[in-house]
Amino acid sequence: QVQLVESGGGLVQAGGSLRLSCAASGRAFTSYSMGWFRQAPGKEREFVATISWSGGRTYYADSVKGRFIISRDNAKNTLYLQMNSLKPEDTAVYYCAASGLLVPHTDEGKFGSWGQGTQVTVSS
Secondary structure (H helix, E strand, O other), X not given: OEEEEEEOOEEEEOOOOEEEEEEEEEOOHHHOEEXXXXXXXXXXXXXXXXXXXXXOOXXXXXXXXXXXXXXXXXXXXXXXXXXXXXXXXXXXXXXEEEEOOOOOOOOHHHEEEEOOOEEEEEEO
């Protein structure tokens, strides 16, 4: 199993940018496709973005498409989420997750390993 630790969250003004990182350890990082999810207060956790094991394929939620970029550095065992043009509605705890399916997908139930989450707060 892989262990995941997120970092990079914080407070930012609307229109600003943040880059989240997710460091992986344990089983080989390239054995997993990866994803980012988020959970806002009082809401269910939702899909944000996913990337294949090689980084060659990505998929985004409509709400973040064109503003967020998911990427990975397999040599550093690290997943990233570059968040630009942030909006107050992006405020949430962001989680990275690993799936044994090598292709990108949005099925939360098929992500078997999760990080502890990092808080992102966007002020208006």
